[in-house]
Amino acid sequence: MNFLVFVLGLFLLAGCGTGAKPRQYTELATQTPQAPQEQMADAATQAPQGASNPHAGIDMSANITPDARANLQKMLAQGQDPHAGINMSDFMAGNPHAGLENSAMAGEALPSPYTWIIPQGWKQGPAKMMRLVSFYKEGAPDAFDCYIVALPGTAGGQEANLKRWMGQVDIDPSDANYQKLLDNARTIQTQGGLQARFYDLTLLQQEASDKSMIAAIIATGDTTIFVKMTGTRAHVKQNQKGFLELLKSLGLKP
Amino acid sequence: MLRLIASVRITVVCLFLLFILTFWGTMAQVQQGLYAAQERFFASFFFLAGGWFPFPGAQLVLWILFVNLIAALIVHFQKQHGWASIGGKVTHLGLILYFAAAFFIFHLSQESYVHLGVGEQTNVSTSYTEWELAYWQSTQAGHRRVTAVDSKNFKPGEKITFNASHFTMSVERYYPNCEAFDNGGKPQPAGTIGLDNISRFVLEPLHKEREKDLAGGIFNLTFDGKPHTLLLFGAEARPTPVSIDGKDYFFILRHKTFPLPFVLRLDRFKAAFHPDTDMAKSFQSWVTISTGSLTRRVRIHMNSPLRYKDYTLYQASYDTDAQGRQYSTLAVVRNSARLMPYISCLVVFIGLALHFLIQALMAKARL
Structure with a gap:
């Protein structure tokens, strides 16, 4: 008799965990790509009050000097475009494709995005x-x-x-x-x-x-x-x- | 009656059936796929051979063998007393422990994987075949609190018990594998929420390899006193945002996600190939595992998994994207009964050692 109860118990155990009960867990957000709205929502929660900074939430501390950071914050606070006045020729000078007539027609592989x-x-x-x-x-x-x-x-x-x-x-x-x-x-x-x-x-x-x-x-x-x-x-x-x-x-x- | 159940003939027939099932099931994996063959031959009590002949599955055979073994042990106890038979009894006990280990591993172990690019980290693993419906509110400091339900048994009309205060949700229809279609370029009907203009799903047959299935679901979502239709498709990697009571909620239908008791970061990956071929020779992943109080670097490679408590992480595969970035896939097996087969083996060893030792001593005494 005891043996039958034991076997029945094992069968019942086998059926455990099949219901749609909610589970809760915390995950690192890097696992699933975020929807654009979520990225904006996240940025908004991390941005200073009153600022409308598209770079909010991005930690630039490793790449930016304190002076540059202060200037950037000042410009953003005044609603100025921090990219205004950048001379694109500086970037063009470093263009590895400079001098090519038409790279696509010349048979060169196009960089794939x-x-x-x-x-x-x-x-x-x-x-x-x-x-x-x-x-x-x-x-x-x-x-x-x-x-x-x-x-x-x-x-x-x-x-x-x-x-x-x-x-x-x-x-x-x-x-x-x-x-x-x-x-x-x-x-x-x-x-x-x-x-x-x-x-x-x-x-x-x-x-x-x-x-x-x-x-x-x-x-x-x-x-x-x-x-x-x-x-x-x-x-x-x-x-x-x-x-x-x-x-x-x-x-x-x- | 007990002697009939304990018959050694039953044992032999069961062992022969297991031999046939193992051979047949292994061969069938080529045609039917791993998951389908496992379900048919090993996880079933019966299956129809050739579509009409009922053949016992491994579950039934193992249960019969288990009962046969228990009966044999009881008969053994009744027939033989004293120290002379202790070895046989301990051996039987070890075999019963084997069955218990198989039972717990079959029902309680969890198989999943993590897929990481170099420099990426995670604290969850993902099921190969199971799906979940999950939601969270906006992410805070790189973490999100997720509430999820398994979608395996979703039935039309079933209420989803998220216990959320701002909305209620029920299943209109769930598709274990489907294709998604838009509304012929027209906008979605009013009250419909879904990414990329999806407006309907068409049920597709399940794949042999169930990990290729793409689930889809139409859900009734009621908030602010109004009903809405939420369409979620498993191929969609992005969550669907819904603004409820002024707050952003993000819903997603995705492979079931298991929280891990550690954070795993892939530091480096190396794949070696046989000369002038695409045949892999070896894969190696260097990972950092952090548990809060402990951080250690480990190299995972073939036959050298990472073990942490109930978890074992094996090097499973790798892939490269179009930019040449390498990704490592690690199989994650959670097995709470991991030590049971070793203990069973030890008990059987002790039983057999006792048996032969006692027999040898008795033979010596008789000389």
């Missing part, structure tokens, strides 16, 4: 021309061409770009096809908090098409990021999962 995780079985190729990065399949480098490009502004706009891409892969860029493409578009949140619109051009094609494309457009305000994969329809479909993994991993450099 983005982060990503390379999907399993893929390799990262060199950045070239306007591409921030290219990718290819390990062991089958011609299976597809995948790359990331970032252009200022809207880069021609969604409709113009999508219709152009449709033409590139032999899809009639009619309004009806364009609408079909929009109807099947998906929004994907990347791990880095970017919002991507994913377009699957393979849905408008025959199975045996030798030119196909999947693409994503990410509008970040002042820049539009394009992530594209081209190849035969079969290869593009086969590698769509990797493409989505790459897309989801995109983020901004800290």
Whole structure:
């Protein structure tokens, strides 16, 4: 009898901890990136009364002399711009790119402000021309061409770009096809908090098409990021999962 | 009846079934993934082999073996008295302790990880597969006080017991794995709160590797006397800010977070590769562990984990971002019953030593 009670007790113990009871703990705030509003709220709580200092909360003590600190505080108290009057030529003199006619057109890699995780079985190729990065399949480098490009502004706009891409892969860029493409578009949140619109051009094609494309457009305000994969329809479909993994991993450099 | 339960035939059948389950479960991990195979073969009482044939899972087999062992011990006590059988009894006791250790480790141990870049520090670890709904108010001096509930058993209509004074919250729908969509470029409906214009979720099948799942949830949030709809997506690393009664609250759906009794900082990381390949040869992390009263530097590498109380930190993996910054991933295992298998082993050793010693002495006496 006692043994049965013991076994029953063990079973009951096994079921412990399954309820949705609240837990409380303190964590260091560096673990989760803060929302912009939270950063502003934090800065506001640490700023002196009455000040509207965008640098509030940043400890510059290691980098700034006492005199400079006093001057900065004085300027901020008077509502002056502490950056006014800075001669940008001082910075330009130290520009490592000075003297280059056009680094992008010369084939130099553009510095990337983005982060990503390379999907399993893929390799990262060199950045070239306007591409921030290219990718290819390990062991089958011609299976597809995948790359990331970032252009200022809207880069021609969604409709113009999508219709152009449709033409590139032999899809009639009619309004009806364009609408079909929009109807099947998906929004994907990347791990880095970017919002991507994913377009699957393979849905408008025959199975045996030798030119196909999947693409994503990410509008970040002042820049539009394009992530594209081209190849035969079969290869593009086969590698769509990797493409989505790459897309989801995109983020901004800290 | 007791003798029937104590039958050695049951022991042999159970051991044979465990052999089959171990082999089958290990092979199935290739197709089904680690987590799904563990659930199916080792954490279950029964599973359907081939989709129709009920086969006993490791849980059931181990329970039967445990009961069989207890019965055998009782029969042993009833049959044999005196010092001659003490070795066998102690050995049985050691084996029962093994089972108790397995039970406590299975139900009470906690597996999670920390992922740190060089120079970063943390005082929490993160679950691989479980999720939580958490909120906090604004961060003070680099720390935030978090209130969280496990989202595993969220059901539609379930009230979330945050016990917060300024708002109430309930589950409208919870998605263990989903994709998030916006409203075709249109703004979110009035009363909807969510980052990046998310307006709906579409349920996706669970991944074989459950750590790849992305949870999503639609929650009813009532404050200032008005109902609101809060949409949270697990892929979103940022918390969703909500202004309630003039104060900022931050809500997030994220992998379950476990507080650690120390602060861990990654000071340095080194990965070595086999020549001219991408194959890793070794990873090493130099960390500083601070507990308030104690600070020490430790090197964690393969087969050399960091142990602190119930916690063991192993070097698990590493990754590099596009800027070449290196990140180290350390597996964190909390195991309150860590010493039990060692104690069980010692008891079995003592039992067997006693048994053979007594047998040897008795044989000598008979000569």
